[in-house]
Structures are given as C-alpha cells and as structure tokens.
Amino acid sequence: MIIHGITIILFLFLYVIAIVIGRSRNLFAAVMLSGIFSLISACLFVIMDAVDVAFTEAAVGAGVSTVLMMIVLNLTSDRESPPVQPKVFPLLVALLTGGVLIYATKDMPAFGDPEALIHQSQTTNHYLWHSFEESHIPNVVTTVLASYRGYDTLGETTVVFTAAVAVMLLLGHVRESETPPKLINDPIALVGAKMLIPYILLFALYVQFHGDFGPGGGFQAGVMFAAAFVLHGMVLSPKHTLKAAPALIIEKLVALGVLLYAAVGIYCLFKGGNFLEYDVLLSHGEKPNPHGQHIGILLVEAGVGLTVFAAMLTLFYKFALRGKA
C-alpha cells in the first residue's frame, strides 16, 4: 500500500518534470531536469524490482548523459529556437500515442499478477527454475542476459559499438579546441575527485564481477569505469586523461570488447557447439555444464564491460576535445 503511494507520487513527479521540460526554452534547465527525471525513473525501477535496469539508468541516464549534454550545451547555445510547426502538433502526437497506450492498458494483466501469462510461460519458468542448475549463478538476470539471451546481448554490445563507430565517423576528425577550457581552480574538487577515482574504479570492478550475484554486470561496470575517467578528465583536463588512456587504444578497445564477446561464441563453434553454447567450454561432454556457462558468462560480461567503457570514454573524448564552434 505504501509502496503504491510512493509509486504514485514518483509518477506525479515524472509528469510534472516532463511537462516542465516540454515547456522550457531554457536548455540548461532541461538538462538539469532530465537528470532528475532519470533519477526518479531509476527510483521507480527500484521499486518495481528491476534493479539492474535502475542501475543502468542511474549510471547512464543521470550520470554520463548529463555530462555529455553539459558538454554539448557548452558547445552550443542553451536557448532553444522557437518551434516551426504549430504548437498543437506535439500535443496531438502526445494525445494520440498516449491514447493508444492507455487503451492498451485496458486488458493488461495487473502489475505483478502471478496469473499473468508472462509469469506462467514456459520461458519464465525455465528461467526461474532451471537457471541455477544450468549455470550455478544466483542472479537470473545475468544468466538470461549473458547466456539464454546472450545473443541479444551481443547485439546490444554491437549497438554500443555501432554508436561509438557512428560518433567516430561523425566527429572523428574535429579540430581540437585551441584554448582548452579553464581548469577548475578548486582544490576541494580536485582532491575530492582524485581520492574518489580509485574507489570508483574498484567499485566498477566489484559491479562487474558481482553481477553474478546481485545487480550489476558488464554494462553498469563499463559505465562506472568510464565515469572514473570522465571525472578525471573533467577535474584536470581531457588532455591529461588522454595521456592515461590514449584515444587510439580506447577506440580499439571498443572493437576488442565486441570481438571478445564474439570470439567466445565462435570458440564454442570450434569446440563443436552452437554459437555461444557455453556448455562446450571446459567441457567433459556433460550437459548441463555450469562451469562452462560460468566461464562463458564471465568472458562475455568482460567483453561487454570493455566495449561499454571504451565507448563511453570515446564519446567523452570526442565531445570534450571539441572546440566551440
């Protein structure tokens, strides 16, 4: 009951923020508010028990996105030009789409309804009841993500890689700013950040490997890793960071992450299994083979983490090193 109340309030917040963002011409305010928006949605995810999603949302939505958007705002104006199309159009779009969505909820099973087919289906049952015996990993989400639907995750990793490639393609050859943005002349920030960075990295490693047991995994860890470097780049300067993590190497890491993932799959082929069939890893022919699953998941998670980390950092580099037009 209480949870319901909290949820409703949080949703109210969301509506309000969305409307305010929609009406605001001030982009800085919009960025700030969208940071808040993603924090609230992360809270909602937590309440809905989708902790892995909440994790990602917090790391990407509230953290890295805000950073990148700030950088972009820095490169352009923070005032939005008045819209060209009639104002009624966006409303129309929202009403129509919203109408359909609302209509869709009519026959929707109630949230958490145990009778809902989604909870009854063969698929869900298999995930819930067989995943541990098959992979010895308590966090079902990780098993589903990295093994059952590992191919999707390969795809998602590729999406990240694609995004990185896209950015490199578009911004690959930008002139670097002649006058680097001023350093923050604040020793507190500097020291605080410097102290924090190792812990962030450590925490990232924790997230990477703790994924088997709790919320976490390659995606979140990658972002955390990148966040540490981003922090470094912000409090010192991106050029300093480049020395620690040269752009070229980072770019290659993006590719390597995907390759690592795919290589695991292909190795499975060579071992006589299907693509991404971890059972054949460390195999003595038995099935299910939790060891194989385990090592497979570990490796692909590493691949994911690598790609996400490198991609995030690349994005940061590309934007942060770009001079104001």
Next chain:
Amino acid sequence: MSNIIEHLPVLQIVVPLVAAPTIVLFRNSTLSWILAVLASWFCLFGSITMLNQINGGGEIPTYLIGGWDPHVGIVYQVDIANAFILTLLSGISAVVFVYARTSVRDEIPEAKHHYFYAALLLCFTGLMGMAITGDAFNIFVFLEISSLSGYALIAMGRNPKALTAAYRYLIMGTLGGTFILLGIGFLYMMTGTLNLEELSHAVPHYAETSVVRAAFAFITVGTCIKLALFPLHMWLPNCYTYAPSVVSAFLSATATKVSFYVLLRAMFMLFGAALIAQAKIFLSFVIFLALIGIFMGSLKAIGQDDVKRLLAYSSIAQIGYMVLGLSLDNADGLTGAIIHLFNHALTKGGLFLVMGCFMYRLNSTKIKDLAGIGKKMPLTMLAFTIGGLSLIGVPLTAGFISKWYLAMGALQAGMWWLLVLILLASLLAVVYIFRVLEAAYFGTPEKEHDVEEAPFSLLFPTYVLIGSTIFFGIWTEPMLGAARKSAELFLSSGGAL
C-alpha cells in the same frame, strides 16, 4: 566447427559482425575494404547455399543459439522467405561493397574509411539479422544496429544537408524503433514468449485484448515508418539524396526492403490469423495509402531536378507497389510484392550506383548538369537507361515481372480499377525516367564539360546490378519460385489476412 553448412545461419550474421570490429582494429582503408567485401561474399555464398537447399525441397534445421531450446533462447529459423531476403541483402552488399572502394575514396576522407566500412558492415549485419532471426526482440536489436549505423552513414554525405537529413531520419527512425519495441513488449507481456513461431501460435488467442491490438498498431506504424510508406516517407528523399553514393545505393536497395519484410512477417504470421475479421477494412485502408504513395511518389519524382532525389521519390512509389501487393492478400499479389522487393532492390541499387558514377565524374546529379552526358559517359548512361526501363517495368527487365504479378494480383482480387491504376502509375515512371534520358542524350550541356567514362571499378559493379535486372527479368525461375513459395508460406502460416 564440424560442419560449416550446419552453422551457416548464424555465420551469416557473425561473419560481418566480427568483420566490423576487426576493421576498426586495423584502421587500414584497403584492408577494411577487403574484409568488407570478403564478409559480404561469404554471406552471399551462405545465403545462396541456403536458398538452394530450401528451393530444392530441403530444410534448414532450426539453429539454436547458445544451444538453448526455442522457448528459452534465441533461434534462427531459416525458411524460404528468410533465405530469399538474405540472398537479396548479401547479393546487393557483395556488389555495392566492391563498388565502394573507388567511390568511398572519392567521397569520404581517408582517415574515416575504416569507420565507414565498419558502419557499412554493421548496417549490413543489422539488416541481415532482422531478416534471419526468429525472435521478436532480436529483430529490435538488429534494427537498432542497422538504424544507428545507417544514420551515421547518411550523415557522411558531402553536402551539409546530409547531416540534417540524417538527423531527421534519426528522429523518425527512433520513433519507429520505439513503436516496434513497444509492440514487441506488449506482445511479450501477453504471451510470455518472444519466439516468433510461438508468438504466431499464441497471439491469436489474445487477439481480442487491447494489448495485442495496440501492439499490432505500434508494430505496423513502426515498420511503416522504417519502410517509408506514405505518409511516413518524409525522411527518405533527403537521406537518399544527400547520403554518399554507396550508402544511397546500399540503403535504398536494402533498408526499406527489410522493413517491408518485417511488416510482411508481422502481418501474416502474427496478425493474420488474429485479425481475420478486421482484414477487409484494414486492407482497403492500406491499399488506399499505397496508392496515394505510388501516385504521390511518382508525381513528385517528376518534379525533381536532382536525379538522386528523383530516384528517392520513385522509391516511395515503388514501396507503394510492394505494400499494395501485400494488401491484395492473394498469392499473386503477395508474390508480386515479394518479387518486387527483390527486383526493385536490384534496380534501385543499380541506379544509385549509376548516380555514384556521376558523382565521381561530375560531382553532381542535377539533371541540368547531366545534359548531354550520354555522349561523354555512354556506358554509365546505358546502365541508367536499362535501370530506368526496369523501373518503368518494361518487359525483359525485372521490373516487368513484379508489375505483372501485382497486376495479376489485382485481377485475382477482382479489382479491375486497380489494374488500371497500377498500369497508369507505371506511366508516370516513364515520364520521370525519360526526363533524365532526354536531358542526358538529347540535351545540350550548358558548358562543355570534359569528363571521361566512369572508371571500371565503378562500372563493373554497376553493371552487375543493372545486368541482373535484365537477367532476372528473363531467367526468373529461381527468384520467382522463391517469391512464390514465400508468398504461399505467408498465406498458409497466418491464414488469409
């Protein structure tokens, strides 16, 4: 790796997918190109092998990725329709990638070549993935890959407008992708499965629920955005116009086609059985849209000054044809739609390659700049002529076959008026193609430009595609057979929509 044939379905995706990061790793223009070409050739080999096998009455066993059962993991189920589309995609890529070498060197800065090829391969991978997969969510994943790389590729055009075009495409594409995702989510919510096979069995049971219906609506609109059905076509003309030649050729031949294929699959395999009652009114609505698309696209194509843009509008019209064939809801119409998908891909791809040749030599594709070019670049112009004829649907070219089947479909549906409209619309194609031909062959150039024939490295791939429009206009059996079988598959699997 005991038997490569056994793993062909997944290798179709994995090979280009692996090639892309490898390219990024090596950062070498030539090597990138070689890898891309090899990957696409491998895929072509693979898809032809599979197509042959299925065409020969064989079956490709369901490929279980990760070794998991269909209801647990992701499977690849290659049927005739899949194989058909895969062959088309990899065939187009195999040619376009070869062509890319010279064209890319001309249009893209050297330092970005490897990214460009990587993006191209990724786009290719995404499209292949959408075509082959048997899993609803997997479609979305690959849709994302292809879309993202597509946006970037389009933005690489030399004209600054390419960026805006890509941006607009990004907005529309994201909208479409989101809709599709929502639809898939809804379906999953109601059925608890993402496997298409299982979905197609499960969905009819929940056809009456608002969720499934909303899912259908979202998926329909989402795919329609991606395939640029009128009136959701607005992103397309600018993208095709300002994208680099290779990209125009590649995307025009593949991207919308795959989206159409997804729509086809969704319509017939998921909705078909579920929405029998709504079929009639729904179809007439789609026919209406398709017809407007055909005529509007053709009419606007007539008014264009830039040939690439002209071709882009013509694409909208041709998409109208495909959707029309789909909505006729009979074997001939559907065969027409599917074979038109194939034929139009060849034709339009070929034509955009020709445009690439012009870009390479003239740096423009404006009609007024093409005046009198027929004399300077006869082979290029000949290719355009043949492609144009195929677009019009002249017999002995591929375009004719598809129009034939569409028209037969209209007859079978008892819609004589539609037959007339279809034929009338192809006349509009005559007008816009002949505008170009007239200028190129009989126009007098404003100033004598001193240009040579396009280089062999561009002409050869162009002619492979253009030649294939003739080849498949005469020796139609393999592709037509596949299209027909696909149509039958669709019609039987979903019942009559």
Next chain:
Amino acid sequence: MEIVYSISAFGILFSMMLALIRAAQGPTVFDRILAVNMFGTMTVLFIGVVGYLTNRPDFLDIALVYALMNFIAIIAVLRYRDFSVDPAEEAENHEHS
C-alpha cells in the same frame, strides 16, 4: 520499523518535491545546480529507505552508484557551464519562456 521507513520515505519525497520546484523554477543557474544536487542526495536516501522497506538491502549498491554519479554530474555542470552570463539576464530569460 516499517512505519518509520514509510514516514521517512514520504518525508524524503516531500523534500524531493521542494527540490524539484526549485530546479524547475530556477530562476538562476545556481538554484538549479543546487536543486539537482539536493535531489541526487535525496534519491540516494530514498533508495536506501525503499531498500529497507522492501527488505532488499542490496539496493545500497545502487544508492552508492547514485551518489557517485551525482557527484560527477555536478562536476560536469561546474566544468562546462559558462557562468559569465549575468544571472539577472538568466532570470529574465526564464520569464519569457
């Protein structure tokens, strides 16, 4: 215990609302930055409370991430916001919107 958690949760929500209003209204950049920062802190607290409310203390991991991210975001704002714009003008701008 649950009552306590509940009350604190609603209390936090209330403070979040206040921060939200400030972030939305501005009118100066500093208002917004401060509001966001405060909101982040509230979120961390909130997740902690909810974690205990639902008996899932491992949510604290997430709260930790939030705290970190909040810090980084604020650094980014400070780093990339051009503060040379006159706050008054900023306020005026806001009036218009």
Next chain:
Amino acid sequence: MSLWQHLPPGTIMMLGALLIPLLPKKTQGWSAILLPVLSMIHLLTAFSDGFLLNFSFMGNELTPIRVDRLSLIFGYIFHIAAFMSALYAAKVEDPIQHLSGQVYAGAAIAAAFSGDLISLFVFWELTAISSVFLIWASRTEDSLRCGVRYLVIQVASGVILLAGALMLFHDKGTLAFENFAHDGLDTAETVILWAFAIKAAFPFLHNWLQDAYPKATFSGTVFLSAFTTKLAIYALARGFAGTSFLIPIGCVMTIFPIFFAVIENDLRKVLAYSLNNQLGFMVVGIGIGTPLALDGACAHAFAHIIYKGLLFMSMGAVFLRVGTTEASELGGLHKKMPYTTIFCIIGAASISAFPLLSGFAAKSLIASAAAYSGLTAVTFVLLFASAGVMEHSGIKIPYFAFFAHDAGHDVEEAPWNMLLAMGIAAALCIAIGVYPSALYSLLPNMGIDSHHGGEVYNAYTFGHVLTQFELLVFAALAFALLIRMKVYPPEIRAINLDFDWVYRRVLPRFVTGTLSLFKDMVSPAGRVLQERTVVIREATSEWFNEMKTQKSVESGYAAVWAALLLACFMILYMS
C-alpha cells in the same frame, strides 16, 4: 506453246515502251512507231482465233490471253490506232508521252485479249495509269488538276471492276470474262457494268471525257480518243451484249452531247462530246445485241477510232500551230493549212456518215439492226443523232477552224509526219467507205445480215443512201440557216459545266467538310485535354514548389502523421 504465246498481245508495246526513254531524244518518237508494228506482227503470227492461255496464279485460274473474233477486231484497230498516233506524235520530243502512249495502247490491246476479270482489271487499270500522263504532259495547271481528276475516275472504274470481279468470284467462284447478260444481271454483274459504264462515259458518268481530252497534249488526245472508251465498248460487247436497257442509255448518249457540243467553244471539247455521242451508237448496238447489231457496234468502233482519230489529229495540228482550239480564236486556216483542212473535212464527212466514207458503212449497220429488231423509236433517235453529229462535228469543226471569219493566224502547214498520219487515216476512212465488206469480214459475225438471208450486210442500198443524204442536207441547211440568222450559239470563251460540278465542287467540299467535321469533333476534346494538362501541370508544379519549401517542419509533420496513422490502425484493429 512458244514464249511468244505466253506474252499477251500488246505486251511487246508495253515492254518496248520502257526502253524508249533510254534512247536519244530525236529517235524516241520514231522508234515508238516500230512498236505497234512489231506488236501487230506478234499478234498476227503467234495467235489465231480460238487461242486460249490458261494458268493458275495466286490460287486463281486466269486466262490472260483469249483470242476470238471479237477481241481480234479490237486488237487490229487498236494496233492501227497506235500506229497512227505514234506516227502523228513522232516528232514530239517528250519521252514520257511516247512511253505512256505506247504503254497505254499496249494495255488496251492486252485488255482486249484478257479472258478473265483479273487480267482485264490489270490492263484496265494500266490504261488508266498510263493515259493520265498524256494529260499531264500538257504541263499546264489545268491539265495537272484535270489529270488527277481523270485518274481518280479511271481508277474508280478499275476498282469498281475489281469489286465486281470480287463479288462475282465470291458468289460464283469464277473469274471468267464472259457474257454476263444471259439470265439477267445480279449484283456483281451490275457492279461490273458500272465499271464499264464509267469508261464508256455513260450519261452522268461522262464528264471525265470532256474534261480530260481537251486538256491532253495535241498528240495525247489522239491516243486517248482511240483506246479508253473503245476498250469499254469492247468490254460491254463482251460482257453485256443484249442487255436491253443499254438501248435507252445509248439513245440518251447519242442525243444529249449534241446540245453541249453545239454550245461548246473549244473544238477539241466539241470532238469529245461528239465522241460521246458516237459511243451512244455503239452502246445501242450492244444493247440490241443481235449479231448484226454487235457487228455494227464493232464496225462503228473500228471506223470511229479512225475518223475520230483523224479529227483529233487535225485539231491537234491546229493546236500545235495556233496554240488553241477555241473556236472563237480560229478561222480561215484553210489557206495556211490546206492539207489539214482536207483531212479534217474527210474526217468530218466520215463522222457525219457520208456515203462512201467509213462512218456510213458502220453506222448503217446499227441503224439497220435497230430497225430489224423493231425498235422504230430507236431508229429515229439514231437518225436525229446522226443529224446532230453532222451539225456539230461534220460542219462546225471544219467550219470554225478552217473557214468562218479569218482570225489571221499566220501559221505553217502541219509537219509531214502528222500529215502522213492524217493521210493514212483519211485513206482508211475512204477505203472502208468504199469497200466496207473488208471491214465486215473482220467482224465477229462477219457482218452477216440474217434479215437478208445470211448474206453479208450491204450498206449501199438505195434506201440507206437516200435517207442519209436527206439527213445530211437538212442538217447542213439547218446549220447555214442558223448561222445566217445569227441564232447559232456564239463562240464564247467559257467552261460549260454539266454534270462535272458534282466532282469538281461537291466532292472537294465533301472531303473538306468531313475533315472539318472531324476536327470539330476531335479537337474540342483535344483542346480540353490540353488545357486540362496545362492546368494540372501548373497546379502540380505549385504543389511541388510548396512541398519543396517546407523543410524543417518535415520531421514534425512526420511525427504527427505517425501518431495519426497509429490511431487509424488502432481503430481499424479495434473495429
């Protein structure tokens, strides 16, 4: 059967004619004279009465050569006429005339020997094609137009013949050119008769003749006068002998040209009318259809070709020397052209049927035949017509050309070859008149007068001669009287239109009328269409421009469309 027997008579002339243009200009005319001679030899040596050549062509059984007495007599006279005409024209330096003249004559001869309708049609049309050049050869504006008119009508006759042949073939499966008049005329045969009627210049179908002949060259007219109409007479004699309604037609033909001839100023046209009138006699003869009447028709045709040729030759000579044959411009030439005058008078007397001249010998056959058949009225009509002939041809022609008031033309006598040709013709006129039985022996029925016990007909009975003289004297008196009283129609320069206004005025109007009707019908639709397309084009281009300008809003619109479509689909799926 030798090769020569495969060549229809006359073909030698046609083929030979093709070589004429290749010869030097001076010799062309002279070599043309050779052709009829050669052809005559060919006819005489290769064929005999009763010869038939059959062969199958294009699936039809054809008889390109059939020789019998009827065709032979026409063959002979056509050769003679061709020879005379060629001789007359020998000095003309115009290869086209020689060529077409010989082809024309040859075709007429060949037509006379055609045993089936296709062959007949072929040569029939060939006469039309070749003869038109003789008209054009005058090279005047008038003659050019007239030639086309002439050709149209001649070819019309041909195509009608073809139509008739087709219908006959379709109905009866035969193409044989036989007498069609045995058991009444069916449609096909009537159509064929119409074809013949045109060429034979039946009333109301006759105008081409008066139109064209005066416009041909002076030598061309001589050719023209000999063949076309006589070929038609031959065809009528062959196909429609004994068709009784030809008798009144023939009667009308004999009468009405007289009036036109009398008022006509152009003497060649007068001759053309008189030609028409003479044909009337022959048609009557054919209509009567008794052997004697047929003989009469043939004999008359034979004689007529000669004397009418002679008259045209003399007028041609006048035309050559003076440059016109308008009566109003002529007169008093007898001093300058005495021989021509004499020959003309012989011809005129001949046509007027003075005894001892050929006309008398021939015409009386028909008159007698009519009388024998009890056609008294016809006999009288023929008598009257004879008087009329005397009136306009016998007296008017020589009088106005050579006597009357002296127009004061200072001209030379005609060239010797022309005089020679005229001389031969005149001699023949006299020879036949004096010794008609020679002609009679050539006739199809040998001139057997069954009424008089199967003997050869005798023209010179007392009654015949007397009647004729009375007639002639009265006619001459009438002429003298009329001239005296100044009531004889004066010679006015005018074109007398009779039935030819139909095709000179009505037909062109018909053509232009239909065309404009068509245009009226079609062009509004076309104009409307054109306007519409313009409107559409403008409208669409406006639309295009509009569409081009809206750019930045596109994605916004697209999103709206997407949402709208979403709603539409939703509603559709819900329904």
Next chain:
Amino acid sequence: MMILLPILIPLCTALLIQVLGRIASDNVRDGAHTLMAIVNFYFVLQIVPLVLNGERPEFFIAEMLPGAPIYFQVEPLGMLFALVASGLWIPTSVYAFGYMRGHHEKNQTRFFTCFALAIGFAIGVAFSGNLITLFAFYEALTFSTFPLVTHHQDADAKRSGRIYIGILVSTSVCLLLSGVLSVWYLTGTMDFTLGGIIAGKVDDPFIVSVLLALFAFGTAKAALVPFHKWLPNAMVAPTPVSALLHAVAVVKAGVFTILKVSIYIFGFELLSSVNDWLMAIAAITILFSSCVALTLDNLKARLAYSTISQLAYIVLGAAMANPIAAMGAALHIVMHAVGKITLFFCAGAIFVGAHKKYVSQMDGLGHKMPWTMAAFTLASFSIIGLPPFGGVWSKWYLCLGALEAGQVIYLVTYMLSSLLSIGYLMPIVARAYFRKPSEHDEEHVHEAPWMCVLPLCITAVGSVLLFFFASPIRELLLPIFEGGVQ
C-alpha cells in the same frame, strides 16, 4: 538456335557499330552495318524453307513467368514479317549510308546503333511464340526507336519524341498490357494457338469486346484513329527511320500484333461475333487519314497519314475475322511495306538532293531527279493498289474478305480509299514531272547520291516484282488459312 540468329545479329550489329564508331572510320562502320544486314537476311532466308515445309522452328529462352516463357516460334506470318523487315533492312542500310552523309547528320553512330536494335526487336516481335514475348519485344521496339525520333535533338524533335513515347507507351502499358494480363488471367495461357485461346474460355461478348478493344487500341503502333498522332510526329526523325521503321518495322509490328492476336488469340469464330465496331473504327481511320493526307503539304506528313490509312487496311482485314481477309492483311504487310518504304526513300532523297520537304515546292523535280521521281511514281501506284504492282493482291484478298464477311460497305471503303490515295499521291507525281521548276531550283537541285537512289530504285522495282511473284508469299501463308482461301 537458327531462329535466334536473325534476332541476335542486329543486336550484335548494334554493339559492333558502337565499337566501330569509336575505333574505325565512318565508312567502315556503315559498311559493317550493310554487311550485317545482308548476313541477317541470309539467315532469315535460311529459315524460309523450313517454314514452307510446314515446320515451326522454335527456341525456348527462359521461363520468364511460369507458363509464359520467353519463347520464339516461327510461323508463316512471323516469317513473312521477318522477311520484310530484314529484307528491307539491306536497302535501307545503303540508303541511310547515303542519306546521313548527304545530310551531314550528327550522332550517326547512335543512329545506326538504335537502328540495328530496332530491327532486331522487330524480328523478335515477328518470331515471338507467345503473347508475352511479343509484348516484350513490342515495348523494346518502342524504346529503341525513341532515340531515332529525337535524333535531331532540337525542341521540335524532343516534343515529337515525347508524343511518340507518350502515346506508344501509355497505350501499350495501359491497354495492351491489360489485355495481355487479362488473357493470361482468363485463359491461363498465352501461347499462340490456331483457332484462338479465348474461344471457349470466355463467352461473355462484352468481355470479349473489351479485350478486343484493349488489344486494338493498345497496339498504338497500328495507329488506329484516336491513337494515330504519334506517327506524323515520328516523322521528325531522319528519313531512313521514317522509311524502315515508321513505314515498315514499327508500324507493321503493330498491325502484325493485331493480326496475330486476331488469328491466334481470339480466333476468327469468336472475333466475328464482336468485330463490328472494330471494323467501323478501322474504316473510319482509313477514310479519315486519307482525307487528312489530302490536305497536308509536308510530304513526309502526307506519307505518314497515308501509312495510317494503309495500316488500317490491315487492321480492318484482321477485324473481318475470316481467313481470306486475314490473308489479305498479311499480304498487305508486305506490299505496303515495299511501296511505302520507296516513297519515304524518295522523300528523303528529295530532301537530300533538293532540300525540299513540301509538296508545293516540288515542281519540276522529275527532270532533275528522274530516278527518284520514277521510283516515286511506281511506288505511288503500288500504294494506290494499281496493277501491276504488289498492292493489287493484298487489296484483292482484303476485298474478297470483306465480301466473305458480308460487309460490302468495307469493300466500298477500300475502293474509296484507293481513290483518295490517288488524290494525295498523284499530284506530287504530276507536279514533279509536268510543272516548270522554279529558276532557283535549276541550279540547286540535283539527283541525290547514288547510295540513296539505288535502294529506292530497287524497292520500286520490287513493288512491281511483287505483283508477279506474289504466289510464294501466298504459299507461305496458306497453312494458316487452310480451307479459307480457295
């Protein structure tokens, strides 16, 4: 394979010309063109004995649509058409040689290329074994001739080109293709079958009428009245094109199509139940275009309208739905071809030799250009249908067919048209021979180059010879009409 050669050789010739146009002199190129024309004719002739023996040589290319392959079969009608097209290609190639030189035309390589292509496609039409193949080549023919029409590249040429392609393509796509589709849909086959394939499958006379209309009007190459405009417009092309293509190959492809459709798709029996209006239209076309021809001063335009009228002869023959008329129609394809090509040759020769294209300017040309005008005269007679020219025989059968069909009115139409054709052809002859040339002409007019004159003399003589040697053609055609003729 043998029957493929006559189609392939022209196409290869096109290629050869392109190559030679680039690497060799013009003379070599045009020589090759003529040589290939001769070679092609030789190969066409090789097929004749087979067809005469009753064989139907066939060649199967590919199953384009299931049950509707690209497939060639030589039957007498097609044989005849191929003979005409390929035979007349030889003189035309020589003529074009002279004409294009004499006229200093540009883009000659393109011209000869498209020319050869058009011939190849025309023979393709002739040898088509089913409707779809025929349609394919019909369309190809349209497109291959487009560059020839717009050859001069000026505004006039472009405008005419648009009308040309507009009418031909829109009719063929909207109507003819609809017809083909419908036949396929209704009968499930498109093979040419003696006796027709629709008969027995469709019995609603309305539908049959509609089908007939689709074919008759869809084949705009046959220039029936509402769709005849393209032909006069096509006359902006250089004369060899007008001569061979727009008097022989292209237009004959149109009437050939109608003829084939009436014989092999509808069948006479079925056709005779619905043919009334088509006959009327054809008759109207005959008379109308003849009348128009009378009023035109431009020689080529006049000839074009004459062609329209003559084409309608053939359509009328086909529409009369009996073997005799069809035989006449088939014969007329040959007879008119030889005659009309000569006329066009002459028109071109006059253009080259005297730079005249209006009838009113042609006074006295006969003396300066004796050979040309002589040929013109002979050909005119042939067109009019006078003996002894080939035109007689076709008209004979056409008229007989009209009688057979019980339609005397169309017999009269044919007759009337002959007279009208005198009206528009003979004045030209008369003028040329019997009018005084203007003084200006005395110096500037001369006989066209021998390369122009020789072919036109040959074809003129040919029109005479066809009168005497028409029997073999009839023999060739007889099997189709067995029982109907005699």
